[in-house]
Amino acid sequence: MEHTSSATAILPAWETPGVPNVERPPDAPSAIETVDLTRSFPTGVAVDRLTLSVARGEVLALLGPNGAGKTTTARLLNGVLRPDRGTASVLGLDPSTDGVALRRRTGVLTEVAGLDERLTALENLEFSARARGLPKADAHRRARELLDRFGMAARADVRVQGFSTGQRKRVALARALLHDPELLFLDEPTSGLDPTATRQVLELIESLAARGRTVVLCTHFLAEAGRLADRVAILHRGRLRAAGTTEQIAARLWQGLDLDLDLGRPADDDLLDAVRRVDGVKSAEAVPAGLRAVVSGRDDAPRVVAAVVAREVPVYASVPRAPTLEDVYFAVEAEFATDEPVDADDEVVR
Amino acid sequence: MRSAEPTDWVAIRAVIARDLVAIRRQKAVIIPMLLVPLLMLVALPATIGLAASARRDALDIGEFLSSMPDELARPILDQPVREQAVILIMQYLLAPMFLVVPLMVSAVLASDAFAGEKERHTLESLLHLPISDRDLYLAKLLSAYVPTLAISWGGFVAFTVVANASAWPVMGRLFLPTRLWMVMILWVAPGVAALGLGIMVRVSARANSSQEANQLGGTVILPLVILLVAQTTGLLLAGITAAAIAGAVVWVVAVVLNVQGSRRFTREAVAAKL
Numbered sequence: 001m002e003h004t005s006s007a008t009a010i011l012p013a014w015e016t017p018g019v020p021n022v023e024r025p026p027d028a029p030s031a032i033e034t035v036d037l038t039r040s041f042p043t044g045v046a047v048d049r050l051t052l053s054v055a056r057g058e059v060l061a062l063l064g065p066n067g068a069g070k071t072t073t074a075r076l077l078n079g080v081l082r083p084d085r086g087t088a089s090v091l092g093l094d095p096s097t098d099g100v101a102l103r104r105r106t107g108v109l110t111e112v113a114g115l116d117e118r119l120t121a122l123e124n125l126e127f128s129a130r131a132r133g134l135p136k137a138d139a140h141r142r143a144r145e146l147l148d149r150f151g152m153a154a155r156a157d158v159r160v161q162g163f164s165t166g167q168r169k170r171v172a173l174a175r176a177l178l179h180d181p182e183l184l185f186l187d188e189p190t191s192g193l194d195p196t197a198t199r200q201v202l203e204l205i206e207s208l209a210a211r212g213r214t215v216v217l218c219t220h221f222l223a224e225a226g227r228l229a230d231r232v233a234i235l236h237r238g239r240l241r242a243a244g245t246t247e248q249i250a251a252r253l254w255q256g257l258d259l260d261l262d263l264g265r266p267a268d269d270d271l272l273d274a275v276r277r278v279d280g281v282k283s284a285e286a287v288p289a290g291l292r293a294v295v296s297g298r299d300d301a302p303r304v305v306a307a308v309v310a311r312e313v314p315v316y317a318s319v320p321r322a323p324t325l326e327d328v329y330f331a332v333e334a335e336f337a338t339d340e341p342v343d344a345d346d347e348v349v350r
Numbered sequence: 351m352r353s354a355e356p357t358d359w360v361a362i363r364a365v366i367a368r369d370l371v372a373i374r375r376q377k378a379v380i381i382p383m384l385l386v387p388l389l390m391l392v393a394l395p396a397t398i399g400l401a402a403s404a405r406r407d408a409l410d411i412g413e414f415l416s417s418m419p420d421e422l423a424r425p426i427l428d429q430p431v432r433e434q435a436v437i438l439i440m441q442y443l444l445a446p447m448f449l450v451v452p453l454m455v456s457a458v459l460a461s462d463a464f465a466g467e468k469e470r471h472t473l474e475s476l477l478h479l480p481i482s483d484r485d486l487y488l489a490k491l492l493s494a495y496v497p498t499l500a501i502s503w504g505g506f507v508a509f510t511v512v513a514n515a516s517a518w519p520v521m522g523r524l525f526l527p528t529r530l531w532m533v534m535i536l537w538v539a540p541g542v543a544a545l546g547l548g549i550m551v552r553v554s555a556r557a558n559s560s561q562e563a564n565q566l567g568g569t570v571i572l573p574l575v576i577l578l579v580a581q582t583t584g585l586l587l588a589g590i591t592a593a594a595i596a597g598a599v600v601w602v603v604a605v606v607l608n609v610q611g612s613r614r615f616t617r618e619a620v621a622a623k624l
Binding site: 041075078080081082099100101102103104106108110112113114115116117118119123127128130131132133159172175 | 355358360361363364365367368371372375376470471472473474475476477478479480481482617618621622
């Protein structure tokens with residue numbers, strides 16, 4: 001794949017800083033719309049001119065290293081923090097002014113489970129349900145149901161103090177779902193979970209998406225994001241560096257498609273020259289198992305194979321290799337790794 | 351938008367109920383909170399009452415009282431000699447405890463209001479709940495105020511029972527509570543508790559831990575305790591009207607502090623420190 005991008009080239013036009021609402025897909029009801037959302041702290045800019053759109057029913061993965069601004073973004077979008085600049089609309093509400101109404105319709109799983117250790121699992125959930133206005137009996141019933149669903153029924157009446165990280169996470173997830181929210185912010189939902197619990201949580205998120213719930217997933221686990229997310233948004237030092245599906249971002253990052261040919265030995269120079277002359281081939285290089293070519297598309301692959309076979313070189317396998325989310329993420333990371341820190345001259349006065 | 355939101359009493363009650371359950375289960379908080387009132391309001395009057403009852407002869411405090419202004423000493427000097435010491439100590443000298451206890455208890459509980467949540471990593475999930483800033487602040491105030499009043503008034507009832515019972519051989523009658531005491535307990539003490547909360551909840555919202563909140567708040571609360579101890583006996587001797595006026599002053603300051611605190615409190619400011 002040939003690298004072609006610049007920073008903003010990875011973003012669709014409607015998510016480019018300073019370009020609000022252009023080329024936005026029509027008739028796509030948005031759960032979240034932000035334009036130039038910015039938030040600073042005395043330590044620097046946490047979120048910088050974030051322009052982003054999330055459709056209703058979409059699962060968006062917010063990716064980025066520690067300190068990229070994922071958690072601050074979730075706090076801004078749920079009306080816990082206020083932006084210094086820019087606007088946000090979440091479920092049609094302004095988080096800055098309609099925070100209470102908004103938070104009735106959202107559920108949040110914070111990175112740290114945030115359960116009161118002095119209370120039982122059931123009491124933690126009942127408290128959250130009561131604070132959200134559920135009548136006492138309903139709060140009790142709903143809390144029991146969810147604990148049961150998350151395999152915590154046996155520990156419902158045990159104080160959280162002795163719980164493992166995984167158990168806490170499960171209770172916290174149950175708490176986030178108590179009121180059947182339309183929009184979920186899930187910050188590292190599977191960290192600390194064992195493989196079985198991880199799979200359960202991933203299936204749960206998939207089922208939520210299938211039921212039309214919007215999910216904003218902040219995670220470090222790329223495989224998890226790749227499996228769950230309809231689109232990803234990659235943040236780096238508070239700036240949105242890339243957004244879209246893996247394929248969309250890859251198409252903006254690279255031209256062409258990797259094609260690996262297993263020849264049983266590295267390709268020699270003559271073979272590489274022959275391959276380079278094939279229509280649609282952008283480049284070719286030898287690898288230990290054979291050769292790797294960059295072609296314009298899948299349709300070019302048979303011609304490459306034919307060119308190799310014509311030179312009486314056996315082809316054991318031909319694998320068009322689409323870039324993975326991991327490829328995309330690290331390519332974006334590498335692109336911005338040497339960036340200067342974002343200018344923090346507009347620090348907010350609290 | 352803060353004022354437009356109607357008060358959500360269901361959510362406020364939920365926060366208070368949770369906090370009360372949690373406080374009840376926290377031995378490190380509950381033991382000192384009960385121990386101090388037990389010592390001051392039960393052990394101390396019991397010892398004094400029993401000691402006075404055990405004496406065969408009356409303790410003559412006439413000389414001590416004569417050094418006080420006549421209008422202050424007269425109500426005690428008018429009583430039989432053997433009752434004078436009990437009345438002086440039980441009715442007047444121990445009275446500051448009724449104001450120190452609510453101030454101390456409210457300070458201990460209020461310091462935990464937000465700083466404790468931060469320490470326990472429960473603050474963020476609390477901030478993500480659909481409770482307005484004002485209601486959250488009010489809930490935290492009441493979470494500390496309700497147990498403070500319960501302990502103060504419970505302590506007062508215990509004091510009254512213990513003092514009357516232990517001094518019965520000397521007094522031969524129920525000498526507590528007096529009308530003046532009722533003003534102190536029902537009017538001044540709740541005001542003092544509210545004053546303590548007005549200071550400590552604000553401190554707690556700014557502090558990073560309960561310990562830090564206690565240290566910061568202590569610099570304000572301790573002088574208040576000293577002031578109360580110094581002034582309460584004089585206030586009692588000065589009569590009901592003076593006590594009522596002093597209570598009103600305390601309430602005004604407390605209301606100003608708490609209203610200001612509620613207006614200035616924003617989850618934004620708290621979340622920005624997470």
